[in-house]
Amino acid sequence: MQDxxxxxxxxxxxxxxxxxxxxxxxxxxxxxxxxxxxxxxxGEVYMIGAYTALIxxxxxxxxxxxxxxxxLIVALICAVIVSSSMGWAVERVAYRPVRGRHRLIPLISxxxxxxxLQNYVHLAQGSRNIGFPALIEGGFQFGSEDTFxxxxxxxxxxxxxxxxxxxxxxxxxxxxxxxxxxxxxVSQDLGMANLLGIDTNRIISATFVIGAALAAVAGxxxxxxxxxxxxxxxxxAGLKAFTAAVLGGIGSIxxxxxxxxxxxxxxxxxxxxxxGEYKDVVSFSLLILILLFKxxxxxxxxxxxxx
Amino acid sequence: MLEVQNLSMRFGGLLAVDQVSLDVQEHEIVSIIxxxxxxxxxVFNCISGFYKPTGGxxxxxxxxxxxxxDYKISRLGMVxxxxxxxxxxxxxxxENLLVAQHRHLNTNLISGLIKTPDYRERERKSLDRAAYWLxxxxxxxxxxxxxxxxxxxxxxxxxxxxxxxxxxxLLMLDEPAAGLNPAETKDLNQLIVSLKEDYNVSVLLIEHxxxxxxxxxxxxxxxxxxxxxAAGTPDEVRQNDDxxxxxxxxx
Amino acid sequence: xxxxxxxxxxxxxxxTLIISYPIxxxxxxxxxxxxxxxxxxxxxxxxxxxxxxxVFLFQLFRDQIMGGLKSIPSPMxxxxxxxxxxxxxxxxxxxxxxxxxxxxxxxxxxxSRGAVDLATLVLIYVMLALGLxxxxxxxxxxxxxxxxxxxxxxxxFALLSQYAGISFWMALPIxxxxxxxxxxxxxxxxxxxxxxxxxxxTLGFGEIIRILLNNxxxxxxxxNGIGGIPDPTLFGMEFGRRVREEGNTSFHETxxxxxSGEHKVIFLYLIALVLAVITALIIRRFMRMPVGRxxxxxxxxxxxxxxxxxxxxxxxxxxxxxxxxxxxxxxxxFASKQGFISPESFVFLESAIIxxxxxxxxMGSQLGVVLAAVAVTILPELAREFSDYRMLVFGAAxxxxxxxxxxxxxxxxxxxxxxxxxx
Numbered sequence: 001m002q003d004x005x006x007x008x009x010x011x012x013x014x015x016x017x018x019x020x021x022x023x024x025x026x027x028x029x030x031x032x033x034x035x036x037x038x039x040x041x042x043g044e045v046y047m048i049g050a051y052t053a054l055i056x057x058x059x060x061x062x063x064x065x066x067x068x069x070x071x072l073i074v075a076l077i078c079a080v081i082v083s084s085s086m087g088w089a090v091e092r093v094a095y096r097p098v099r100g101r102h103r104l105i106p107l108i109s110x111x112x113x114x115x116x117l118q119n120y121v122h123l124a125q126g127s128r129n130i131g132f133p134a135l136i137e138g139g140f141q142f143g144s145e146d147t148f149x150x151x152x153x154x155x156x157x158x159x160x161x162x163x164x165x166x167x168x169x170x171x172x173x174x175x176x177x178x179x180x181x182x183x184x185x186v187s188q189d190l191g192m193a194n195l196l197g198i199d200t201n202r203i204i205s206a207t208f209v210i211g212a213a214l215a216a217v218a219g220x221x222x223x224x225x226x227x228x229x230x231x232x233x234x235x236x237a238g239l240k241a242f243t244a245a246v247l248g249g250i251g252s253i254x255x256x257x258x259x260x261x262x263x264x265x266x267x268x269x270x271x272x273x274x275x276g277e278y279k280d281v282v283s284f285s286l287l288i289l290i291l292l293f294k295x296x297x298x299x300x301x302x303x304x305x306x307x
Numbered sequence: 308m309l310e311v312q313n314l315s316m317r318f319g320g321l322l323a324v325d326q327v328s329l330d331v332q333e334h335e336i337v338s339i340i341x342x343x344x345x346x347x348x349x350v351f352n353c354i355s356g357f358y359k360p361t362g363g364x365x366x367x368x369x370x371x372x373x374x375x376x377d378y379k380i381s382r383l384g385m386v387x388x389x390x391x392x393x394x395x396x397x398x399x400x401x402e403n404l405l406v407a408q409h410r411h412l413n414t415n416l417i418s419g420l421i422k423t424p425d426y427r428e429r430e431r432k433s434l435d436r437a438a439y440w441l442x443x444x445x446x447x448x449x450x451x452x453x454x455x456x457x458x459x460x461x462x463x464x465x466x467x468x469x470x471x472x473x474x475x476x477l478l479m480l481d482e483p484a485a486g487l488n489p490a491e492t493k494d495l496n497q498l499i500v501s502l503k504e505d506y507n508v509s510v511l512l513i514e515h516x517x518x519x520x521x522x523x524x525x526x527x528x529x530x531x532x533x534x535x536x537a538a539g540t541p542d543e544v545r546q547n548d549d550x551x552x553x554x555x556x557x558x
Numbered sequence: 559x560x561x562x563x564x565x566x567x568x569x570x571x572x573x574t575l576i577i578s579y580p581i582x583x584x585x586x587x588x589x590x591x592x593x594x595x596x597x598x599x600x601x602x603x604x605x606x607x608x609x610x611x612x613v614f615l616f617q618l619f620r621d622q623i624m625g626g627l628k629s630i631p632s633p634m635x636x637x638x639x640x641x642x643x644x645x646x647x648x649x650x651x652x653x654x655x656x657x658x659x660x661x662x663x664x665x666x667x668x669x670s671r672g673a674v675d676l677a678t679l680v681l682i683y684v685m686l687a688l689g690l691x692x693x694x695x696x697x698x699x700x701x702x703x704x705x706x707x708x709x710x711x712x713x714x715f716a717l718l719s720q721y722a723g724i725s726f727w728m729a730l731p732i733x734x735x736x737x738x739x740x741x742x743x744x745x746x747x748x749x750x751x752x753x754x755x756x757x758x759x760t761l762g763f764g765e766i767i768r769i770l771l772n773n774x775x776x777x778x779x780x781x782n783g784i785g786g787i788p789d790p791t792l793f794g795m796e797f798g799r800r801v802r803e804e805g806n807t808s809f810h811e812t813x814x815x816x817x818s819g820e821h822k823v824i825f826l827y828l829i830a831l832v833l834a835v836i837t838a839l840i841i842r843r844f845m846r847m848p849v850g851r852x853x854x855x856x857x858x859x860x861x862x863x864x865x866x867x868x869x870x871x872x873x874x875x876x877x878x879x880x881x882x883x884x885x886x887x888x889x890x891x892f893a894s895k896q897g898f899i900s901p902e903s904f905v906f907l908e909s910a911i912i913x914x915x916x917x918x919x920x921m922g923s924q925l926g927v928v929l930a931a932v933a934v935t936i937l938p939e940l941a942r943e944f945s946d947y948r949m950l951v952f953g954a955a956x957x958x959x960x961x962x963x964x965x966x967x968x969x970x971x972x973x974x975x976x977x978x979x980x981x
Contacts, residue, residue, distance in 0.1 A: 378864050378866075378867050378868055378870070381864070382867045386865065389865070393861060395859055396858060397854075397858060398851070398854060405851055406848075406863070406866065409851070409852055409867065409868055416844075416849065419848070470866075473866060473867060
């Protein structure tokens with residue numbers, strides 16, 4: 001019984017982390033789907049979202065405002081605005097001028113951007129990790145205290161529900177709205193969409209903004225969940241999210257969700273049954289294996305080499 | 308020497324090539340013709356190993372080669388050109404020919420590092436061979452130019468020369484006359500015939516220029532919508548009702 | 559049009575404010591478990607506002623500014639040069655390189671110990687960058703885990719000396735070969751991946767190796783690293799004050815000169831110099847050999863290369879392995895120079911620095927790589943107060959290089975093979 005509870009505890013932890021990976025992964029998968037490049041700086045955009053949320057929360061606390069829903073909403077809005085602006089600016093400065101050049105050039109530019117943003121926050125806010133207040137505390141407990149109590153905290157439930165809402169909203173947006181339709185058109189054939197009068201630059205910008213906004217949501221949620229942030233916090237999370245995107249099939253939005261959940265569970269199982277030290281090894285190995293044996297991912301479409 | 312039996316290639320739901328058979332004998336020029344999108348280039352891609360066919364057999368000199376990796380097929384002596392010329396644009400003309408002789412030069416790294424006499428000898432021979440073929444296609448003057456800066460017709464000829472330095476048994480040309488003017492096409496005509504006559508190379512040709520095809524081909528295979536439509540000598544094909552219908556229907 | 563321009567400029571300025579003010583304008587300070595927020599000083603706020611104004615003005619007058627910039631004649635006009643001229647240039651480049659090497663041979667005897675030590679580090683970076691240049695610049699494979707092979711070289715020497723008492727000179731080839739072997743084994747499955755996937759996978763490999771080094775405490779000492787790595791010897795002569803190993807003599811006693819710590823530093827520097835020169839010469843030779851042409855051909859048009867009988871895997875693998883080999887070389891020298899290594903020296907950032915050197919140097923160009931290695935290593939040391947900004951500037955430089963001059967500061971001059979007129 002207690003083994004089973006332990007297992008479920010790992011499963012729940014994994015699904016929680018996994019759903020935030022999925023939120024970040026959307027940014028990778030949408031950008032890749034449309035312009036075929038890896039937005040290496042996306043993890044940093046997410047990190048900046050977490051920092052902004054923390055700054056907003058601390059600022060409100062200094063002003064003496066403590067009503068939880070208000071604090072959360074203000075923090076969320078601030079994080080989304082700053083991260084989206086960052087996403088827009090990154091695309092504008094580092095990617096648009098090199099779009100369409102040899103594959104390596106945008107990638108190197110993206111790596112440069114990632115290093116730049118890491119050090120930007122590092123210089124402004126210091127390199128030490130800073131405590132993130134746990135605004136949502138408490139939870140349900142199952143099982144007795146003296147064996148193994150399985151717990152589902154309210155923050156985990158919040159993370160899960162928020163992710164579901166975001167994903168549903170995104171799917172509706174992509175399938176119903178004008179911009180969403182244009183997004184799909186551009187990802188099918190950028191040149192053709194251009195000829196048909198779609199402002200492709202605008203759509204590409206929109207993709208970056210949407211991805212960054214979702215990353216900011218993840219930043220707030222994960223900041224509260226982990227309880228601290230530091231400037232390097234985006235790098236590994238970004239890699240994980242990219243892994244999730246590839247795992248699910250890059251370019252596919254449901255794939256990002258699926259990939260995120262699988263990766264999260266795989267990691268928490270590793271931490272739970274093996275050692276926390278090796279969870280990164282497991283996720284990187286998973287990435288390598290997927291790319292080697294099924295580079296199109298679980299839900300991706302196969303590519304035919306054009307000659 | 309080349310025998311294609313019931314070749315099929317399926318991309319998802321699309322059957323691009325359906326049960327195509329053809330053969331090339333030694334000392335022969337065989338052409339594949341057909342309307343645009345008929346699957347001619349796909350047949351080429353299957354034979355040259357870029358695609359793994361989903362059905363059928365490809366025999367080269369009696370051995371099954373379908374599904375073998377592209378570079379191995381090329382090393383067996385089947386070398387191709389591309390519909391859209393593919394040169395190494397930043398390398399010079401002569402370097403393009405040296406790359407093609409890679410396997411003749413494939414000595415180990417150490418002998419190249421210390422420049423053994425054997426290595427020098429091979430290097431010299433490959434330069435000679437490159438010079439010979441450049442002369443043969445009339446590009447010797449341009450040997451040290453960047454290949455990307457050549458005129459289109461010259462690039463086409465360079466691509467053929469690059470195949471020839473590998474000393475192939477079967478040369479596969481994908482629309483070699485596309486984009487050439489009449490004079491250049493005439494030169495090409497003579498070149499292909501001479502490759503067959505003087506160097507004993509068989510040629511498999513995809514071409515839209517009917518006068519060229521009818522002039523030099525020993526036999527012709529016609530494909531329409533991925534399916535074989537007719538095969539035979541130029542005269543037979545010219546008088547085939549199905550072929551006339553397919554072409555007139557398209558026009 | 560003007561109104562449109564104005565709106566766009568205003569939008570850009572506001573975005574600039576949004577992305578900089580919250581992050582720069584407020585400081586989070588952790589005091590115990592509580593976090594407080596303080597506003598930044600006025601000068602910082604003024605700077606942020608100034609940045610927004612600059613962005614606004616630039617966007618407003620963008621067309622005029624860009625037009626003005628274009629009308630200035632570029633210092634290096636892009637003209638179609640005949641191959642002859644390019645070969646001449648390559649010759650000049652090799653003369654310059656030779657000159658630098660000769661200067662570098664005598665230079666350490668006239669400067670301070672610290673400067674020589676720093677120069678040794680520069681040379682290690684030169685080796686690393688030349689090796690990575692083969693992979694990225696020549697073969698066009700983006701390797702983000704290059705530092706892993708560097709780590710293999712360094713750890714090989716450290717472990718061999720600790721457990722088997724093997725000397726630097728023995729460890730040098732072993733370390734390099736082991737790194738090459740790693741390159742071969744890791745490269746084999748991943749090299750058929752497309753460019754950007756390859757980059758991510760190599761990054762993953764680099765991280766896996768670092769995590770393993772960090773956690774395999776029993777052998778590698780984990781985060782504490784390995785210390786006491788011996789210095790190289792010169793024909794059995796040691797450079798320490800006292801001889802450590804039976805049968806060796808000490809350098810200062812043999813030559814009857816006073817002991818000086820500088821001897822060791824200079825000796826290590828000279829070793830690094832010789833190895834860097836050897837690396838450069840070997841790679842130069844490779845570039846003219848069939849294997850070098852195959853790398854380039856595959857980079858330029860993979861499909862055409864395959865159609866001519868080049869095996870994609872074999873060609874890429876050769877570049878990957880050779881690159882790894884030189885990283886192993888550099889790793890051994892690094893371990894010997896530091897005397898102590900830990901996984902901290904082999905983080906992803908290190909890979910990024912080496913990549914930055916290659917990119918700044920102009921992918922493929924050797925002189926460029928040397929100059930970039932000097933710039934990247936020495937500039938932050940010269941301006942210590944700016945050393946915090948080093949990585950910030952790096953990141954920005956990588957982006958700007960890709961946008962404005964992807965061919966690097968010193969664009970590669972290809973060494974062409976000439977076809978001479980036959981009699």
